Amino acid sequence: MEIEYEDFIKLDIRVGLIKSCEKVPKSRNLYKLMVDCGESSLRQILTGISLYYPPKELVNEKIVVLTNLKPRKIMGVESQGMLLAADFNNEPFLLKIDEKRSTIPPGSRIK
Numbered sequence: 001m002e003i004e005y006e007d008f009i010k011l012d013i014r015v016g017l018i019k020s021c022e023k024v025p026k027s028r029n030l031y032k033l034m035v036d037c038g039e040s041s042l043r044q045i046l047t048g049i050s051l052y053y054p055p056k057e058l059v060n061e062k063i064v065v066l067t068n069l070k071p072r073k074i075m076g077v078e079s080q081g082m083l084l085a086a087d088f089n090n091e092p093f094l095l096k097i098d099e100k101r102s103t104i105p106p107g108s109r110i111k
Contacts, residue, residue, distance in 0.1 A: 005026010013084070013110040014038065015097055016045075016065035021055040027075055031055065035081070037067055046079035049092050062097035064110060 016035040019042055024030035029050045035043040046063070064084040073081050085092040097104055 010068075011066060012068035014065055014067050015082075015104055015106055015108040015110065016052055016063050016067075016081075017045070017106040018058050018061050018063060021058045023050060024075055024077060025079075030075065031058070032077060033058070033083075035063075035065060036106040037081070038105060043067070044078060044082060045075060045081045046074050047083050049083075049085070049094065052092055053094065058094075061094075061102065062106070064095040064097070091110045 014037050016037045018033050018035055020034040021031050024032050024046065027050075029048045031047050031053075033047060034044045035045050037043050043065070052054050066082040066084060067084050071078050073079075084095045086095065087093075
């Protein structure tokens with residue numbers, strides 16, 4: 001499905017820095033992440049990648065975040081955005097910022 005450029009520019013995609021990661025109690029594969037997206041407070045984002053990434057591998061990673069997704073409750077916990085990942089053979093591969101470009105601050109817009 002093709003979209004118009006006007007649809008694409010509605011997406012607010014930013015660099016996020018994962019500050020903490022913890023398993024959501026009673027869930028099979030959910031993590032609750034606290035992510036710095038360059039705003040006055042951290043964003044709480046839920047993601048179903050715990051079967052593929054240990055928490056210590058995620059903390060301090062710069063990732064790609066869709067920030068203007070409508071908040072949604074999952075298992076009673078609010079998620080305030082979405083991490084972007086590639087899907088290959090039903091396995092997620094988290095999109096990360098190149099370490100050589102690590103000076104890019106959280107909140108930087110991706111266009």
